[in-house]
Amino acid sequence: MPSGMNTDVDNTCDIVVKRNSWSSKKRTRDGMRSDFTPAKKRASALLGKCHPNAEQNAVPQMTEKEDTVKEQYYSDNEDLFDGYDSIMDDSSFLAKLEDVEQNIEEHENSCLVQQTAKSIKHSCEDDLTDSVLTEAFHDASLREFPASQTVFQRDVSNIKIPTLGIVSTSTPDVKQSKQPAISTNTYIDSNKSAPKARRSMTDQLKRAMLENAASSNRISKTVLQKEAVMSEEINVAMQAIESVSMEGDLGPFFGLPSKVKDLILRLKGIQDLYEWQKACLSLDSVIQRRNLIYSLPTSGGKTLVAEILILKEILCRKKDAVLILPYVSLVQEKVRGLSSFGIELDFMVEEYAGSKGKFPPVKRRAKNSLYITTIEKGHSLVNSLIETHRLDNIGLVVVDELHMLGDGSRGAILEMTLAKVKYVCKGTQIIGMSATLGNVGDLQKFLSAENYTNDFRPVQLKEYVKLRDSIYEVNPKEEDGLTFSRLLSFKYSSAMQKVDPDHIIALVAEVIPQKSCLIFCATKKNCENVAGMICKYLNKDFLKHREAEKAALLAELKDSGSGCLCPVLQKTVPYGLAYHHSGLTSDERKLVEEAYSSGVLCLLTCTSTLAAGINLPACRVILRSPYVGADFLKRSQYKQMVGRAGRAGLDSVGESILILQDKDKDKVKNLVSAPMETCYSNLLHDGSRGLLSLILSLIGLNVTQTVEQVLGFMSGTLLSVQEVQVCQQKTLKELIQESTEILKQKGLIEASSYVPDKAILQITRLGRATFKGSIHLSYCDVLYKDLSKGLEGLLLNSFMHLVYLVTPYDMVSLCKPDWMIYFREFTKLSAAEQKIAAALGVPESFVARKAAGQSVRKCVDAVVVTRLYLALVLYSLLRETTLWNISDRFQLTRGFVQALLSSASAFCSCVLHFTEELEEFWAFKALLTELTRRLTYCVQAELIPLMEVAGVMEFRAKQLYNAGYKTLAHLANADPNVLVNSMENLYKKQANQIVASAKMGQPGAMKSSGALAPLALFSTLLFLALYAKTVIALFLAEDFESVSLDMNVHSVHKRVNERFLSVTIDASLVAEERFMYLLGSPKLRALAKALTPAFLRFGGTKQDFMKFNPQSEYLSSKSNSRKSVHYQGYSCDRFELPPLLEDKLKQEWALQTSLLHQEELQRKYKKVKFSEYAVDLLYSFANCSGLDLIFGLNALLRTPENTWDSQNAEVLTSYCESRHYVMSWELGNEPNSYEKKAGIRIDGHQLGQDFLRLRNILQESKLYHSSGLYGPDVGQPRERHKDILTEFLETAADAIDATTWHHYYVNGRDASLEDFLDPQVLDTLAVKTNEVLETVLSVSPMKKVWLGETSSAYGGGAMGLSDTFVAGFMWLDKLGLAAKMGLDVVMRQVLIGSGTYHLVDDNLDPLPPTYPETSWQDYWLSVLYKRLVGPEVLKAGVLSNSVPKRLLRVYLHCTNRNSSSYRQGAVTLFTLNLSKHQINISLPARISNSSIKAFVLQSAEPGEKGLYSRAIKLNGALLKMVDERTLPPLSGAEVPLGEPLKLPGLSFAFYILQQAHAAVC
Secondary structure: OHHHOOOOOOOOOOOOOOEEEEOOOOOOHHHOOOOOOOHHHHHHHHHHHHOOOOOOOOEEOOOOOOOOOOOOEOOOOHHHHOOOOOHHHOHHHHHHHHHHHHOOOOOOOOOOOOEOOOOOEOOOOOOOOOEEEEOOOOOHHHOOOOHHHHHHHHHHHHOOOOOOOEEOOOOOOOOOOOOOOOOOOEEOOOOOOOOOOOOOHHHHHHHHHHHHHHOOOEEOHHHHHHHHHHHHHHHHHHHHHHOOOOOOOOOOEOOEOHHHHHHHHHHHOOOOOOHHHHHHHOOHHHHOOOOEEEEOOOOOOHHHHHHHHHHHHHHOOOOEEEEEEOOHHHHHHHHHHHHHHHHHHOOEEEEEOOOOOOOOOOEOOOOOEEEEEEHHHHHHHHHHHHHOOOHHHEEEEEEEOHHHHHOHHHHHHHHHHHHHHHHHOOOOEEEEEEOOOOOHHHHHHHHOOEEEEOOOOOOEEEEEEEEOOEEEEEOOOOOOOEEEEEEOOOOOOHHHHHHOOOOHHHHHHOOOOOOOEEEEOOOHHHHHHHHHHHHHHOOHHHHHOOHHHHHHHHHHHHHHOOOOOOHHHHHHHHHOEEEEOOOOOHHHHHHHHHHHHOOOOOEEEEOOHHHHOOOOOEOEEEEOOOEEOOEEOOHHHHHHHHOOEOOOOOOOEEEEEEEEOHHHHHHHHHHHHOOOOOOOOOOOHHHHHHHHHHHHHHHHOOOOOOHHHHHHHHOOOHHHHOHHHHOOOOOHHHHHHHHHHHHHHOOOEEEOOOOOOOOOEEEOHHHHHHHHOOOOOOOHHHHHHHHHHHHHOOOOOOOHHHHHHOOOHHHHHHOOOOHHHHHHHHHOOOHHHHHHHHHHOOOHHHHHHHHOOOOOOOOOOHHHHHHHHHHHHHHHHHOOOOHHHHHHHHOOOHHHHHHHHHHHHHHHHHHHHHHHOOHHHOOHHHHHHHHHHHHHHOOOHHHHHHHOOOOOOHHHHHHHHHOOOOOHHHHHOOOHHHHHHHOOOOOHHHHHHHHHHHHHOOOOOOOOOOOOOOOHHHHHHHHHHHHHHHHHHHHOOOOEEEEEEEEEOOOOOEEOOOOOEEEEEEHHHHOOHHHHHHHHOHHHHHHHHOOOOEEEEEEOHHHHHEEEOOOOHHHHOOHHHHHHHOOOOOOHHHHOOOHHHHHHHHHHHHHHHHHHHHHHHHOOOOOEEEOHHHHHHHHHHHHHHOEEEEEEEOOOOEOOOOOEOOHHHHHHHHHHHHOOOOOEEEEOOOHHHHHHHHOOOOOHHHHHHHHHHHHHHHHOOOOOOOOOEEEEEEOOOOHHHOHHHHHHHHHHHHHOOEEEEEEEEEEOOOOOHHHHHOHHHHHHHHHHHHHHHHHHHHHOOOOEEEEEEEEEEEOOOOOOOOOOOOHHHHHHHHHHHHHHOOOOEEEEEEEEOOOOOOOOOOOOOOOOOOOOOOOOHHHHHHHHHHHHEEEEEEEEEEOOOOOOHHHEEEEEEEEOOOOOOOOOOOEEEEEEEOOOOEEEEEOOHHHOOOOEEEEEEEEOOOOHHHHHOOOEEEOOEEOOOOEOOEOOOOOOEEEOOOOOEEEOOOEEEEEEEOOOOOOOO
16 A cells, blocks of 8 residues: 555645646556666566576675764765755656657557466556656757667667576676686576566656665675675684784785785786785784885886775774875876775775865764875865874875975975874874885884885886987996997988977887877977877878777867867877877866777877876887976986886886987986985975974864974974984974964964963964964965955855955966956956955056056055956856866966866865854855855756766766766666766776766765855855756656665664563652552553553652552542452452543543643642552553563652662562562652752762662562662753763662663753654754763663653653654654664653653543544554564665655664564564655665565644644554454555555655565564
8 A cells, every 4th residue: 555655745836737648558667778777677677578487586785874863973875965866856857758658659469477486477457557748848859868778778679688697787897808807797587576567657767767776786696605704804804913923814815805806806907916015915014014115116016005905904903094195186096996995895985185075074983984185185184183083093094105205395294194193193004105215214214114115017117218319228237327229210201300300200100009108298388299290290090090989089078178179189189199288177188098098099298297197107108308397307207207118918018218419418327327316304395384384283283282292293203304404504493493483473373471392382263274274374364364354345246256265375376467358357347346356456447557558556466466367267167158268268278277276176165164263254154165166066066966976077977967877876876888888988997987986975075055155146046946946856756755775684783672662651640549540441451462562660750759658548438449459369350440430530630630730840749659559550550461560769768868768668669579569670760850859969879879779678589689670760961960870870880780861852841843853853862872872881881771761852742742643753763763772672751641742642542532533643653663673673774865864764673573474584664754755765676576564654634734633544544443452453555566665755654574584584
């Protein structure tokens, strides 16, 4: 029933949509498949047609994902999908599907014969319903089917499937010729019945796409076995690491599981390590985790060693790692490359570059993280970890290109980062690597590191020098360092000789096009000229080499430029040539790099930055001249360039040729034989800016507080090691003192006293904002003034003012305004925008005079003028003008424009952090958050999700979007083969990396805050877009959302008590003892029996005001009644309540509850007495119902010394022992509130003494010497009484069997309907539970923790809410979350008693008076939970993003073995839908075909009104008792095989997955 159930939520709308329907056409479910269909379903469709007997035994590899609770915790898959829209919201796509459906030919006689394991044949019935199409959406432009869909349909029709088919996963794979990669293929069982046909193609493809978003990789048994081996090997490696042995190996693969070796083969194509790599990984310093510096020539394989060490840290030591790279492009490349490892080995790969990266990083519980970061972002990352005291989570820091320490301001930042790591967390290992290290000794001292050096290269490098027409080999043994090699034999015409006097054409013609070549040029312009010159004289045969692929590259280059194509590239690419420098856009660079790597391009002319960037090796490297710009080459630069020569696996020898002129001969001789340059500290670079920044951050992070401490820190820096060489005029101490004074003068720090070296240094607000925002000290005061001035007159109807405020100061020196362009663009501004410019100090008259070439008398700040010019460039970009148009309009290179945009995005993020630390700038937060996002991507909103995948630029994002991959979910679950076929010039390796990066989920840190920026233009556009998508979602997506689940059925996460769900009876029932007779009601006993096994706690506020009195005044006046209830053993019928007396007591109880409520409001509690007959009735009820009684004793019976007076308790226990009443005990209720309730204060230590006294009394009893004792039943943790539990446990932890505490979500007096549905309110349970668990763990780690009393709202419940349908959300979520967090027992307040949160109402009946034939949800929820849910807690989480994740709450247990629905390996999933829309839930692939029984609970009334209802439906049928003593059967409904679980809006459900094959169940 639930699969076809419709939500009853009333969603009304004024829009009327007309719908036409036409007759359905017979077709099988597999008649049409899209590339969004999960791989397993595509193959099963084909196999089902051809081979009905193939077998399917796949088990998907599950990853543990856990819902998180505290605000700083997030789910590991939340960064993957949060904030993106479902493809169901795409109206055009749905319209296309309907059009295709309309044109499908009828298949009158087609029939899909399904054969099950029992060989049962199903008839060929046409059960497809009519399709519908909204007339309002009939635009012809929507008729085209997505290209990827068409391609896939064509491929499917041509595929031939063998008898045993194989379904490939979307796991990236790299094929290797020497040894095949590990197969992750899965064999299909065609004996299984084929999935049932869908109702329509729209529904079919929707389902396919949704399941694709959730489909987990299918893997073979071999892979499963390897997973188990890997887990075992990790454990062995961890144990070995803890007791490091010098004699043996740490594990099968350098301390790592063998799967890592297999992955390196499969993903990198590396079959074995080089000998030097093995030696390096076996070093004592590596094994014993000492710091290490290792250096080898370029292309020697340094990076692989670092990656193995990183994996070892993450997998074996369970620590996070940081990889610092010098450039953004390298970070993106490495993120793409390692994402596949992260997916396979279950760790996160997080990008910190540009504006990406969250500070502090997300704190993850289930997974460790590898942070791949640039130098600047790495420093900010370390600062944030120090500030949050989490740096010890970092076990390893790896620095690539360690020689960057000597590179100006960037080197200073790198030195600061490493020095802080060394100083703050001495247990963190630091690994540095480089190809060009000179003074390794200094770096060793700085890092306290050992050194490993090797001159290994996988391909021999031969260095040559060309002088005139002769080539000389570099030979250090010769006197002049050169040995003649050969003469050039290429014949030059006189015209060629004039154009190419350096014989570049001759040198490249020897290798291209069969092999590759790089030409390094001195300038960007020279790169373009050389490429163009070579093309003029190349043979026309070059045009035919891979002609089609080069044409495709040109088309892609044109697409990336929005129809514009660089004329130089248009000319050179057909010959297989291109240039590569910063003047290209990032899209163009990426395309050129990919084409070169794949061999489409055979030659690149490039600048020196390519040598230090991504790895693009070549057979031959030519250095056009020994200059970079106007500067002569350094030895390190030269080695980096020539190091690109030689491609491992392709070339036997790599060649480098340096072209020089006679005038440079002597310099070049020194260049090729000179040692590496010395790497010096740069903390004093640019006027000691690095030192100033370092001191400021040290004080701001509280690492140091005095000048003396700063000096102590500085002793561990490279500057200290090189003090003699670097600090020639002043000592390091003098420099520190001088820098401290400068910071004081700037107002960034202040001193508490003026005693030299002893003054306590404190950071000011401005100082904190400066270092938190990573603002250059030269600009911090200027930025503060600019923001303050901007706040006075910020214009919010345009982005321009904000854009100016975040235009980077350091870009000003790189641009000189063109005054005519400046004036033209200025005049295009609105009057308000021109007014802003004038307020900034740039009036129109000034720009007009400069454009006219006239002198300007008035002094104008040149920095402001140029900065505004750059702001105009950015502002034009934000108005959705293409980068090419902007480049042309402002006469700037497109590379510069993009660099400006990237720099502005990063600076905007810095300014955002700056303003967050200064209260006066609070208004900027929302504005800058959105602006950062806009600047980061500067594309249409729909492309942003795709652009957040590492390395996907605008052009590729457009390609993906047009191919139908419109969200990260689609891309993450795409088949790389289909991607390759769907898009031109996309190669298998690139597709693998894209899919892997999407799976890893690398959303940028700067996500939209959810609040709309108060900018009129932006707000209007965004509102319209959101409104349009909402309409589409409601009318074209059939008003439902879809999600996918991740479920781990391989291990038990927690195990709770079999009496986990227990109940209480409030002690207020004994306030008038006659009401205890209500416990003799047969109906109440029947209701209670359905909740067994369970504890029954008798307690509550009233227990501390009651006293045991064996002679009841009520009964003493009625001797006949006394005889009727006198104890005569365990005969339950003797305590049954006569019907007439029951009716009378029910009527009186209504008045009693109002009196008790009044008492609660006034907090004036009357003391009561209860007799032995009340105890008899209570015990009889518990015993006859099958409940285990826990009796709460009065703790407010005190002696004059404020100790517990135990006399009354001893009388009671003696009586109970004489009756052989087996029970457990508690003492007191919420002792933290005693002072408020009774004017008595009892601290935790005294309370502990009271419990010790009670334990002694029980131990003296023969019956109760080993009975349970539970306490102290404190209220939920609050600041004013948080210590009482700690003190109690310190005193009496050994006296109790479990720690008990109480929890309520809200105050019943002011609770609202929204509170009951608010995920944040529900999550407060986890917050408070964490606090209690941490307290118990710190004092008594092995002690069980119980939720001894709990319900929705304290104070007796919330009137009109706690007793209605909506309360079920709080109750079921509490059961799920409490078990997930390891609470052993949860006691529901109350089964019967006063208030509105009882399970049984005032009539002792779960049949509310408003619906005399219906039931109340919390009781039936509890009964279903008892019947269906076992004590073994498993992990489950929401993967898909189309529903706000927290609106769907999911929990997973083993199925109760006593359930009639139980099968071996069955699991029970229970879910809550807090949204108003139906949610379709797709299960993991391996259990998606399991038989499922659904128990869906909905309100009996539709819409919001239903939330206030007291009636409930199970699978659409109103619940009611069969008779006074019989509950209904509560049967489940079968879910059609292969269908998703359909959970209506505002409902909850239990699902039993009978073939989940959970070994632990």
